[in-house]
Amino acid sequence: MTESVTESVTESVTESVTESVKESVTEECDAINPLLIHSCSRASFKMRTISLRSAQVEIEPKLFNLVDERIHHGIANSLSTMLDQLERCQKALSDFLEEKRSAMPRFYFIGDDDLLEILGQSTNPVVIQAHLKKLFQALFKVQFSEDMSSITHFCSNAGEVVKLTKPVKTTHKVEEWLTSLATQHRKTLAVTLTECLKSPTVEDYDAYSSQVLCLAENVKFSDRVENAIENSSLSELNDQLLEMLQQYTSFDLTSQPIMNLKIKSLVLDLIHNRDVVDQCKANRVRDLSDWTWQKQLRYYLDDKTQLTKIKMSNATFDYTYEYQGNAGKLVHTPLTDKCYLTLTQGMHFGFGGNPYGPAGTGKTESVKALGAAFGRQVLVFNCDEGIDFER
Secondary structure, three states: OHHHHHHHHHHHHHHHHHHHHHHHHHHHHHHHHHHHHOOOOHHHHHHHHHHHHHHHHHOOHHHHHHOOOOOOOOHHHHHHHHHHHHHHHHHHHHHHHHHHHHHOHHHHHOOHHHHHHHHHOOOOHHHHHHHHHHHOOOOOEEEEOOOOOEEEEEEOOOOOEEEEEEEEEOOOOHHHHHHHHHHHHHHHHHHHHHHHHHOOOOOOHHHOOHHHHHHHHHHHHHHHHHHHHHHOOHHHHHHHHHHHHHHHHOOOOOOOHHHHHHHHHHHHHHHHHHHHHHHHHHOOOOOOOOHHHHOOOEEEEOOOOOOEEEEEOOEEEEOOOOOOOOOOOOOOOHHHHHHHHHHHHHHHOOOOOOOOOOOOOOHHHHHHHHHHHOOOOOOOOOOOOOOOOOO
16 A cells, blocks of 8 residues: 555656646746846745745755655645645736736737746846837837936837937836836827928928828828818819929939838828829819818827827827837728728727728738828737637
């Protein structure tokens, strides 16, 4: 009887502990230890205590092969207790990560491994740069001050650099300065847009980001069209747009890749704006309430808040100034406009939208383009049945 008990205990210990428990404890300890150094919460203290106890398994796994129930009394209960402590450690860790995700909701869209690395390396902002592209729409990396105490610029993956109007201080509480970065980079774009709109024409394209240049031109276009409708001068406006198009296409930007991307975006928007003017002329628009003009995606600058409003038909939205970088723009077609109109009306009434059609027809790209037009972060999920949302 004693031999059978010893053999069963030995097999259980060897299989359950030396392989599963040991690996789990080692991985958890490696991930948790850097995190506990900079944390003093009750949950982290519990994780510290449990992980240190469980880490004793690493002393010498081969010793478990010598377990004898007659010598080591209650070894099975001790192992059960250790496994229970490991489970509580995992739960405490999950609660801790949930607390951090509640402080910064963008953390919900990255995995536990990435979040643990971000929190564990909170005093080393340079390491966190690798995860910025997972937290922001197009913010690829940031530039620090000389003493590495604050963030002064943010950059796109194409190399466009935008200076923050107010530097962001970096602290050991990474969720706080990342939230500050998210807020400050939007404020920077809002301020630079106001500055860009003050001048009737933009002469220094390097002074503004591609997003601000395109947004400023869209705001100006809405004002120009409404003035042209009221004054019955759409033909003159069309000539002005054609002149602007000829000016853009005359630039030699082969040696300026960033400027080349900016002008491409402006040209695509300008071509669409000319199509809008042609539609208004063809339908003889004489009033601002005419459907031909009301169904367009229109941009306005609020005089009181100095923030951008987006209108389409009777729907009004706030432009959210999420940095979009230098991503390529989608070519506007009549079907694109119908898709935009349907989705914006759905959002206006508190509903969502579901573009439907064959694969590869641009459903996802149209939604992403509409999100970029709204200045918002767009997250694309694979909704396959085999994917667990908790992972």
